[in-house]
Amino acid sequence: MEEKSKGLIFSSTPMLLLIGLLIIYGCADFLMGNKTPFYRRDEYFSSPGSGGEAFDGDMGDQLGRFFEGGDRRNFDRKGFGCDIAVHSIVCVSRIPVMINTKKNMAVYINSGDYSGEDMVVRPYAKQEETLKDITPVSIFHIRNSTQPPPDSCDFNHSVPAVIFSSGSTGNVFHEMNEIIIPLFITTHQFNSQVQFILEDYKPSFVAKYRRIFSQLSDYKMMNPLENQSIHCFPAAVVGLKYHDNLALNSSEIPKGSSMSKFRHLLRQAYDLKFTHVSEIRKPRLMLLSRTNTRRFLNEEALISLIQQVGFEVIVIKRSKLMSNLTKFAQLINSCKVLIGPHGAGLTNEIFLPDGAVMVQVELLGTGWASNTYYGDTARAMKVHYLRYKIEPEESSLVKLYGRNHSVVTDPDSVYRKGGYRAARAVFLDLQNMRLNLTRFRDILVEALSFVSDDV
Numbered sequence: 001m002e003e004k005s006k007g008l009i010f011s012s013t014p015m016l017l018l019i020g021l022l023i024i025y026g027c028a029d030f031l032m033g034n035k036t037p038f039y040r041r042d043e044y045f046s047s048p049g050s051g052g053e054a055f056d057g058d059m060g061d062q063l064g065r066f067f068e069g070g071d072r073r074n075f076d077r078k079g080f081g082c083d084i085a086v087h088s089i090v091c092v093s094r095i096p097v098m099i100n101t102k103k104n105m106a107v108y109i110n111s112g113d114y115s116g117e118d119m120v121v122r123p124y125a126k127q128e129e130t131l132k133d134i135t136p137v138s139i140f141h142i143r144n145s146t147q148p149p150p151d152s153c154d155f156n157h158s159v160p161a162v163i164f165s166s167g168s169t170g171n172v173f174h175e176m177n178e179i180i181i182p183l184f185i186t187t188h189q190f191n192s193q194v195q196f197i198l199e200d201y202k203p204s205f206v207a208k209y210r211r212i213f214s215q216l217s218d219y220k221m222m223n224p225l226e227n228q229s230i231h232c233f234p235a236a237v238v239g240l241k242y243h244d245n246l247a248l249n250s251s252e253i254p255k256g257s258s259m260s261k262f263r264h265l266l267r268q269a270y271d272l273k274f275t276h277v278s279e280i281r282k283p284r285l286m287l288l289s290r291t292n293t294r295r296f297l298n299e300e301a302l303i304s305l306i307q308q309v310g311f312e313v314i315v316i317k318r319s320k321l322m323s324n325l326t327k328f329a330q331l332i333n334s335c336k337v338l339i340g341p342h343g344a345g346l347t348n349e350i351f352l353p354d355g356a357v358m359v360q361v362e363l364l365g366t367g368w369a370s371n372t373y374y375g376d377t378a379r380a381m382k383v384h385y386l387r388y389k390i391e392p393e394e395s396s397l398v399k400l401y402g403r404n405h406s407v408v409t410d411p412d413s414v415y416r417k418g419g420y421r422a423a424r425a426v427f428l429d430l431q432n433m434r435l436n437l438t439r440f441r442d443i444l445v446e447a448l449s450f451v452s453d454d455v
Contacts, residue, residue, distance in 0.1 A: 062189045063094045063160070063235055065254035080111055080141075083253065088125050088242040090186065091139060097236045098149050099161060101224035105199060106138040107163070107236060108149040116141035123164045123199060125182035125240040134165045135199045137238055153232035157195055159219070160235035162187055165199040166206075173246075173344035173373070175205070180212060182240035184265065185248055185257045187216050195233070197222045208325055211269040246347065246377040259380045266350060270326050272333040277355035277451050280336055285311040285447075288340030288348075291318060294363060296341070297396070297434040305437050309444040311337065316345075336451040341433070342366045346374045349383060357384040357447040361435070364395045365411035365427030384450045388435075388443050396432040 060076075066083050067075045075081040079095040098108040109116070118141060122134040140147045164183060169175055187194050194217050198206065201223040206213070213221055243249045248257045266272065274280055285306055289299060296302055306313050314335065332338065332351040339359040340346050349358045358378045362370040370387065378385035392398055392408050401407045407414060407426055414423045 059160070059235065060094055062254075063092050063237070065189060065256070066090055066092050066237075066241065068253060078111070078116075080109055080116060082119075082121075083241070085242075088127055088182070088239060089121055090237065090239040090241050091119075091121055092235075092237050094235045097161070097233050098153060099163075099197070099231045099233060099236065100150055101197070101222070101227045101229055101231065104136070104138065105163070105197075105224055106140060106147070107238060108140050108142055108145075111141040111143050116144065118145050118147065121238050123239040124167045124178065125164075125242040126178045129167075129178065133200070134167055137163055137199065139238065150230045152230065154229040156232045158234065159193045159195055160190065160237060161195050161197055161231070161233040162217075162237045163197045163199065164240045166202050167200065169202055169205045171344050173347045175209070176347050176350065177246050178242070179240070180209060181246065181248060181262065182242050183216065184212075184262050185243060185254070186237060186240045188257055188261065188265075189254060192216060192218045194237075195219045195222060197224060199224060201225060208323075211326065212265070215265050215269045245373050246350075247380065259377075260382075263350065263381060266329070270329040270333075270351070272330060272351065272353075274333050274353040277336050277353045279353065280334060283311050283337075283448065283451060284314065284335045285337040285339065286314045286316055286332060286335045288338070288343075288345045289315050289317045290341060290343065290345075293429050293431060294341040294343055295432045297432050298437070301437060302435060302440070305441060306339075306444060309441065310448055311444070337447050342370045342374070343428075349374065349378055350381065352381070352383050354382040355384070355451070357386060357450050359386045359388060359443055359447055361433065362387055362389040363427060363431050363433060364390065364392065364397055364408065365414065365423055365431075367411075384447075386443055386447055388440060390433050391436065391439075394433050394436055396434070397426070397430065400430065 064072055064075055067081055071081060071083070075092070075094075080091075080093045082089060082091040093107075093109050095109055095111065100106045100108070119139050120136045121139060122131045122136050124131060124134045138147075140149070142149055162183075164179070164186075167174070167178060169179075192215070196213065196217050196219070198221055201221075206221055241252075241254065243252050243257075248259050248262055250256060250258045267275065287303065287306065289296065303313055303315065314331070328348070329351040332348050333353060335352065335356065337357045337359065338346070338349055338352055339361070341361040342363055346358065346360060352358065358374070360370055360374055367389070375385050375387065392403065395408070397408055403409075411423075411427065414426055
């Protein structure tokens with residue numbers, strides 16, 4: 001009986017080994033990231049006639065919002081399209097894609113009967129900016145491309161991918177204008193169900209705006225250089241939609257974004273306490289103080305004047321406080337008035353509560369930029385905008401060039417002769433101001449009148 005029992009055990013060993021191997025193979029497949037082999041790729045890149053199981057329903061509609069009219073009908077039929085506008089290029093696929101993050105990023109689309117051409121996109125919102133530092137993304141249509149797709153997917157995802165670049169960071173205006181606001185415009189309709197893939201990944205940039213990223217996506221930001229894998233996504237967006245300077249227009253595609261919705265997101269992301277200026281008890285004013293160019297040469301006297309008019313003054317210089325965006329945003333949100341010379345620092349007006357006042361000191365040669373970049377933005381945010389245009393005598397350029405020099409008498413001539421770079425070198429990099437405090441007092445009194453009912 002013992003020998004028979006042994007014989008039965010021995011004869012069942014091959015079957016047990018086979019079962020064990022299958023279990024091990026399945027666990028390995030799971031531990032390796034659910035890798036999809038070549039023979040299963042058709043499950044992700046297949047659909048009779050259309051090239052893939054294209055998104056329909058709510059997600060299909062969200063992807064389709066990047067197009068209107070005939071472009072929308074073509075997108076619905078083909079499952080792929082690019083919105084090429086004055087400022088931005090956004091390519092959208094509602095057909096499943098493979099994204100290769102190894103070396104140069106590539107997106108593979110099974111376009112079916114659609115004879116799409118391969119293309120290269122630099123995924124930065126403002127295409128007229130210098131793009132040499134923006135890593136390109138290649139888009140290949142498998143049907144016609146000479147570039148074969150990868151054999152398998154290392155990871156499979158259930159939400160669309162959004163690919164964009166961090167571009168040139170370090171300047172708050174460009175970060176907000178060309179990355180953060182366009183990212184909101186592009187992705188707010190997805191209700192956080194998107195995977196961000198950030199080209200030109202910079203850890204400091206991701207850390208600085210992580211609260212905004214976490215509001216727009218429930219998934220950890222992907223760093224392509226660190227990831228180095230093949231990913232399958234049910235849909236993808238390459239590039240970000242740009243509307244205008246620090247602007248969100250609800251009538252432009254993808255429709256539905258607005259400054260009020262963006263500011264609501266900021267309040268949630270940074271735990272901003274005040275929605276309206278009436279909620280702030282003290283007449284607190286923030287003065288942005290520059291230390292290099294565009295300085296207030298009589299700053300101490302200016303601060304005294306602000307206090308005499310009735311404000312509590314907070315003076316902000318470049319410091320660690322400004323690098324901590326959460327604390328800085330909360331501090332700005334607690335102020336009724338923000339004052340500063342023309343420059344990127346005024347971008348922080350986006351954290352002011354409704355009904356607050358932004359006072360921009362407009363230097364010589366900065367008229368158009370002052371109104372376009374910051375004046376229009378303030379008005380769109382329901383923030384009162386006051387402009388203090390300095391007189392030539394208040395500018396240090398008079399001492400440098402002389403009162404009758406064309407730089408002083410006809411600033412536009414500098415733009416006409418040398419373009420933006422020449423004008424920047426003079427009006428932004430060389431100019432300081434000594435304010436006429438008698439004139440500026442009128443601006444302060446007006447600013448106080450806007451918020452005094454709530455003091």
